[in-house]
Amino acid sequence: RRAGISVLYETEMSGLTQDDSGVVVGVVARDNDETYRIRSKAVILACGGFEANAEMRGKHIGPGWELAKVRGSRHNTGDGHRAAMTIGAQPIGQWDGCHGTPIDIDAPATGDIQVTDQMPRRSYTLGISVNLKGKRFVDEGEGFAEQTFVSMGQAILRQENGIAIQIFDSKARPHLEGRYGGSRKFEADTITQLAEQIGVDAATLAATMDAYNEQAHEGEYHPRELDGRSTNDLKPPKSNWAIRIDKPPFTAFTVTGGITYTYGGLKIDTNSRVLDSGDLPIGGLYAAGEIVGGIFYHNSLRAAGLMHGAVFGKIAGEHAARS
Numbered sequence: 637r638r639a640g641i642s643v644l645y646e647t648e649m650s651g652l653t654q655d656d657s658g659v660v661v662g663v664v665a666r667d668n669d670e671t672y673r674i675r676s677k678a679v680i681l682a683c684g685g686f687e688a689n690a691e692m693r694g695k696h697i698g699p700g701w702e703l704a705k706v707r708g709s710r711h712n713t714g715d716g717h718r719a720a721m722t723i724g725a726q727p728i729g730q731w732d733g734c735h736g737t738p739i740d741i742d743a744p745a746t747g748d749i750q751v752t753d754q755m756p757r758r759s760y761t762l763g764i765s766v767n768l769k770g771k772r773f774v775d776e777g778e779g780f781a782e783q784t785f786v787s788m789g790q791a792i793l794r795q796e797n798g799i800a801i802q803i804f805d806s807k808a809r810p811h812l813e814g815r816y817g818g819s820r821k822f823e824a825d826t827i828t829q830l831a832e833q834i835g836v837d838a839a840t841l842a843a844t845m846d847a848y849n850e851q852a853h854e855g856e857y858h859p860r861e862l863d864g865r866s867t868n869d870l871k872p873p874k875s876n877w878a879i880r881i882d883k884p885p886f887t888a889f890t891v892t893g894g895i896t897y898t899y900g901g902l903k904i905d906t907n908s909r910v911l912d913s914g915d916l917p918i919g920g921l922y923a924a925g926e927i928v929g930g931i932f933y934h935n936s937l938r939a940a941g942l943m944h945g946a947v948f949g950k951i952a953g954e955h956a957a958r959s
C-alpha cells in the first residue's frame with residue numbers, strides 16, 4: 637500500500653481475460669456485490685494450491701483425501717489452476733501428492749490461526765499407531781518425525797475414516813511434544829481397558845500389542861538419536877525406537893491427516909512465466925507459490941514452501957514490471 641498499490645479484500649479472482657492474441661490482460665473479479673473486470677499489464681497468480689477443495693483432493697490425490705483437515709486457508713480451492721488451465725496453461729508435477737501431517741482429530745476443518753500450530757501430533761515415533769481395527773499399518777520409526785510426518789499423514793488418511801490412534805506407555809510420555817497437552821486423551825492401566833475406551837476391538841488390539849512387544853526391546857527412549865532398535869520380522873516393521881510398550885498407564889490420542897498444501901500445479905519457466913502445452917510462455921501470465929507444480933514430489937523439505945514462493949514471486953514481479 638505504501639507503494640500505491642490497491643489491495644482488494646473479500647474479492648475473488650474467478651477468471652482471466654485475454655486480448656485477441658491470447659495475451660492475459662486482466663482478471664474477472666467478484667466481491668459481495670458484483671462481478672467486474674480488472675485490466676492489467678500482467679497477472680501473477682499467487683492464490684495457493686487446491687488443498688481446500690474436497691472434490692479436487694478426492695479426484696487428484698485419491699480416495700480418503702476428501703476427509704482431510706485443511707491446515708491453512710479455506711480459500712485455496714484451485715481457482716488459479718482452473719483459470720490458467722482454461723486458457724491453455726500446462727499442468728505439471730505430482731497432482732496426487734501433497735504435504736500433510738498427523739493432526740489432532742479435534743482440529744478445526746480449516747486453518748484457524750489461534751490454534752493451527754497446536755494441532756500436529758508428531759511424537760508417533762515413540763509408540764505405535766493403529767487403525768480403527770486395532771492394527772498397525774505403518775513403520776512408525778522409519779526416521780525422525782521431521783523426515784516422515786508427511787508420509788505418516790498420508791498413511792493415516794488411507795485408513796478407515798482417515799483415523800488412527802497413537803498409543804504410548806508411561807516411558808514415552810515425558811518425551812511427547814508439548815502440544816499433546818491440549819489433546820483429548822484416553823488413559824488406562826491395561827490395553828484391554830484402553831481398547832474399550834477408544835472403541836477398537838480389545839482382542840485385536842491386545843494381539844497387535846503382544847506381537848509388537850515380542851519383538852521390541854527393553855530400555856528407554858532416546859528420541860534425538862536414530863537408535864537402530866528395530867523389530868525383526870514384524871509387518872509392518874518398526875525400524876527405530878522399537879521399545880516395549882509395557883509400563884502403564886497407557887495413553888491414546890486419536891489423530892487424522894491434515895493437508896498443508898498440494899504438489900501439482902502449473903508449469904513455469906525461470907522467469908516465473910506460465911507455460912502452455914507447447915512450453916511457450918502465455919503472454920502476461922505469471923505464477924508463484926503453491927500454485928506452481930513440479931517443485932515437490934513425494935515429500936517436501938521444511939521451509940521450502942515459503943522459500944520457493946518468495947523466490948519465484950520476486951522473479952515474477954520483477955519480470956512483469958520490466959516487460
Ligand SMILES: Cc1cc2nc3c(=O)[nH]c(=O)nc-3n(C[C@H](O)[C@H](O)[C@H](O)COP(=O)(O)OP(=O)(O)OC[C@H]3O[C@@H](n4cnc5c(N)ncnc54)[C@H](O)[C@@H]3O)c2cc1C
Nearest residue numbers: 648649683684707708711712715925926939940941942945
Ligand atoms: C499450518 C501451516 C504451516 C506451514 N508451515 C510452513 C513452514 O514452517 N515453512 C514453510 O516454508 N512453509 C510452511 N507452510 C507452507 C507455506 O505457508 C505455503 O507454502 C505458502 O504460504 C504458500 O504461499 P502462496 O502465496 O502460494 O499461498 P498462500 O500463502 O496460501 O496464499 C494464497 C492466498 O490466495 C488467496 N486466494 C485463494 N484463491 C483466491 C481467489 N480465487 N481469488 C483471490 N484470492 C484467492 C487465499 O485467500 C490466500 O490468501 C505452512 C502452511 C501451513 C498451512
